[in-house]
Amino acid sequence: MSKTSKTVFKPLALAALLALSAGLSHAQKGETVKIAWIDPLSGLMAPVGQNQVKSFQFFAEKFNASNPAGVKFEIIPIDNKLSPAESLNALKSAIDQGVRYVTQGNGSGAALALIDAINKHNERNPGKEVVYLNHSAVDPDLTNSKCSYWHFRMDADTSMKMEAMTTFMKDQPDIKKVYLLNQNYAHGHQVARYAKEMLARKRPDVQIAGEDLHPLAQVRDFAPYVAKIKASGADTVITGNWGSDLALLIKAANEAGYNGKFFTYYAGVTGTPTALGTGSAGRVYQIAYNHYNMGGQMQKWQEEFQKKFDADFYTGSVIHIYTLLGEAMAKAKSTDPVKVAAVLEGLKAKSFNGDVEVRKGDHQLQQTLFLSVWQKTDAKNNYSAEKTGMTFVPVRTFEPYVSSTPTSCQMKRPG
Incomplete structure (x- = not known):
C-alpha cells in the first residue's frame, strides 16, 4: 500500500467506524x-x-x-x-x-x-x-x-371475527331471524356487510329481520332501536358496537325485556359487563383474541391490573x-x-x-380467536368482570387458519 493510499484510508476507516458506532447506538440497551x-x-x-x-x-x-x-x-x-x-x-x-x-x-x-x-x-x-x-x-x-x-x-379485522362468529352460528338451529344494529361508520358498515354475506353462504335459511345504523358515540337512549328489534321478531342481534354504544344498547334491551341473543365484538369493554348484569347470562357472546379466563401469565396480569386500577384489562x-x-x-x-x-x-x-x-x-x-359466552363465575372460570360475579367463558376456539380471510392488498414498498 502506498503512502498516498494510507492517507486516504485513515479518514475513510474513521468514517466507517463512526457510522458503525452510530448504527449500534440505535440498538443500545436502555434506549x-x-x-x-x-x-x-x-x-x-x-x-x-x-x-x-x-x-x-x-x-x-x-x-x-x-x-x-x-x-x-x-x-x-x-x-x-x-x-x-x-x-x-x-x-x-x-x-x-x-x-x-x-x-x-x-x-x-x-x-x-x-x-x-x-x-x-x-x-x-x-x-x-x-x-x-x-x-x-x-x-x-x-x-x-x-x-x-x-x-x-x-x-x-371485522371479516376475520365474522368468519369465526358465523362458523359457530351456523351450527345453532335456534338462530332463525337476525337483526343487524351497528354504528354508522366504516366498522359498523363492514360488520353488517360481512354478516349478510357469510350467513347467506353458511346458513341461507336465516332471515335478516332488520338492519339499522346509528350515529357513533351520540345515542344516549337505545329504547327506540330495541323496540324495532322486538317488533321484527328477531331471536338474535349481531352488533359491532363498542363502548357506551354497546353498554347503553344492552341496558335498554334488558329494561325492555328482550330475551334474544347478542353476538358482539366488544362486550368486555369498559361499562358493558356492568350493563350486562346477571340477566344476560347465556345470551351474550363475544368474539375476540382473548377472554377473561385464559389462565397462566395472562390471568395473573389481568388480576394485577384489576387490583391496581379497579378496572378490567381487555x-x-x-x-x-x-x-x-x-x-x-x-x-x-x-x-x-x-x-x-x-x-x-x-x-x-x-x-x-x-x-x-x-x-x-x-x-x-x-392469531387465534375465541368465542365466549356471558355467565356466572365458577371454580374453573373465576375472573369477575367489573366485579359483577359474572364472566366470559370460552365455548369455541378458532385456530388462525380458520378465521383467516384473504387480502386484496397491493402493497407499495419503499424503494
Whole structure:
C-alpha cells in the first residue's frame, strides 16, 4: 500500500467506524422508544381510552423489565376526541416531538386518516419515517384497498371475527331471524356487510329481520332501536358496537325485556359487563383474541391490573405490540422504524393467545380467536368482570387458519 493510499484510508476507516458506532447506538440497551397513543380521552368514549392508556403504561413497565432488544418503552397519550381531524393534529404534535411510533385503534375513520398522513409524511421526509401500530381499528379496508407498508394491525379485522362468529352460528338451529344494529361508520358498515354475506353462504335459511345504523358515540337512549328489534321478531342481534354504544344498547334491551341473543365484538369493554348484569347470562357472546379466563401469565396480569386500577384489562393487542416490537428491534439491532418495519413483515412470535404472525402481504396479524359466552363465575372460570360475579367463558376456539380471510392488498414498498 502506498503512502498516498494510507492517507486516504485513515479518514475513510474513521468514517466507517463512526457510522458503525452510530448504527449500534440505535440498538443500545436502555434506549427509550416513544410511542404516541392517539385515541379519545374525552366524550362518551373517554372511559375506553382511559382504560387503554393504563393498559399501554402497565405493560410498558412489564416489557421494560424484560424484552429482547433491551429498550424502554414510553407512552405519550394524546386525546383525538374520536375525530379524524384531531387525529391528524395529534400526529403532527407527536412528530414534532420526535416520536417515530404511533398507536391508535378506536375508530377506523381516524385510522384511515392516519394511514394517509403517515404515507405522505414518510414519502416526503426520508430518515424521519413513522410506523403506525394499529391496536383495535378493524375495518378490513385498512389491510386491503387502503393497505400501507407503514401500517401493522395487531387486532383481528371485522371479516376475520365474522368468519369465526358465523362458523359457530351456523351450527345453532335456534338462530332463525337476525337483526343487524351497528354504528354508522366504516366498522359498523363492514360488520353488517360481512354478516349478510357469510350467513347467506353458511346458513341461507336465516332471515335478516332488520338492519339499522346509528350515529357513533351520540345515542344516549337505545329504547327506540330495541323496540324495532322486538317488533321484527328477531331471536338474535349481531352488533359491532363498542363502548357506551354497546353498554347503553344492552341496558335498554334488558329494561325492555328482550330475551334474544347478542353476538358482539366488544362486550368486555369498559361499562358493558356492568350493563350486562346477571340477566344476560347465556345470551351474550363475544368474539375476540382473548377472554377473561385464559389462565397462566395472562390471568395473573389481568388480576394485577384489576387490583391496581379497579378496572378490567381487555386490549390484548397491547401485548402483541410490545412482544413484536421487542423481537423486531432485537433482530434489526436498531430502533429505526425503517429497519424495524422490514423485520416486522412476516415476523412470527409467541404471544398470550398462542403463535402469531404478521402476514407479509398486508401486515394483518394472524392469531387465534375465541368465542365466549356471558355467565356466572365458577371454580374453573373465576375472573369477575367489573366485579359483577359474572364472566366470559370460552365455548369455541378458532385456530388462525380458520378465521383467516384473504387480502386484496397491493402493497407499495419503499424503494
